[in-house]
Amino acid sequence: MKTEHDDAQSATKVALLDAALMHVPFDGWTEVTFQAACQDCGVDQVLAQAIFPRGAVDLALAYHARGDALMLQRLATEDLTGLRFRDKISAAVRFRLEVVDDKEAVRRGTTLLTLPQYAGDGARAIWGTVDAIWTALGDGxxxxxxxxxxxxxxxVYTATVLYWLGDDSLEHQATWDFLDRRIDNVMQFEKLKAQVQANPLLKPFLAGPNWLADQIKRPVGRDDLPGSLTPRR
Structure with missing residues (x-):
């Protein structure tokens, strides 16, 4: 159950993030931006540090998480009935990019989260996005x-974001075409895998790898990266 303290902390978190976004295009997701956001909101830096322990890095991750939440809201309201599943995936990725209100904030965040010390955070953020997409679309x-x-x-998502960051085509049509091509590539690979699995001449050679793959289960916890191995029960 949420308490008044939780609500106050959430409101402060939103206020700090909104304030930071005013500075990110000029100063990036940096300590300068973090301190400016605190000053703009009148939030004591000790309190802000308690909410965002790593300062601007955690602000950048909060901005990414906000985008995921907005994507899920749109997915919940859009009627995707009748679409092929690959088109639903394409739509979800497109929705995720379309909810971005500041491309420069994403560009700066991408630069930050590809640094060696934050690469794990960046990978976890992307994994969280695609997991949210698959879960929302009913992956069982x-x-x-x-x-x-x-x-x-x-x-696919990473490549599309990088393409989108440099895309100046009308309404980002070039990006959506690029996205469709990448999904087509994945579908072709999946088709090839199915053909290999169905080939009777290859079954003896695939028995060992297939047995090993069969032991891998989805993670029990949902906050790891990319998951965990759990034995078959």
Whole structure:
């Protein structure tokens, strides 16, 4: 149950993030931006540090999480009935980019989260996005496919974001075409895998790898990266 303290902390978090976004285009997700956000909001820096222990890095991750939440809200209101599943995936990725209100904030965040010391945070953020997409679209896999679906979409999403950051086409049409091509590539690879699995001449050679893959289950906890191995019961 939420308390008044939780509500106050959430409001402060939102205020700090909104204030920071005014400075990010000029100063990036930096300590300068963090301190400016505190000053703009009149929030004591000790309190702000308690909410965002790593300062601007945690602000950048909060901004990414906000985008995920807005994407899920749109997915919940859009009627995707009748679309092929690959088109639903494409729509979800497009929604995630369309909820961005400041491309420069994403550009600066991408630069920050690819630094060696924050690369793990960046990978976790992307994994969280694609996991949210698969979960929202009703993915029920509980085996190795849970991982491969998210790994494939992570690659597609990352490539699409990088393309989108440099895209100046009308309404980002070039990005959406690029996204469709990347998803087509994944679908072609999945088709090839199915053909290999169905080939009777290859079954003896695939028995060992298939057995090993069958032991991998989806993670029990949902806050790890990319998941955990759990034995079959």
């Amino acid at each position: 896999s509980d085996d190795i496919n849970w991982y491969t679906k998210r790994a494939s979409l992570s690659a």
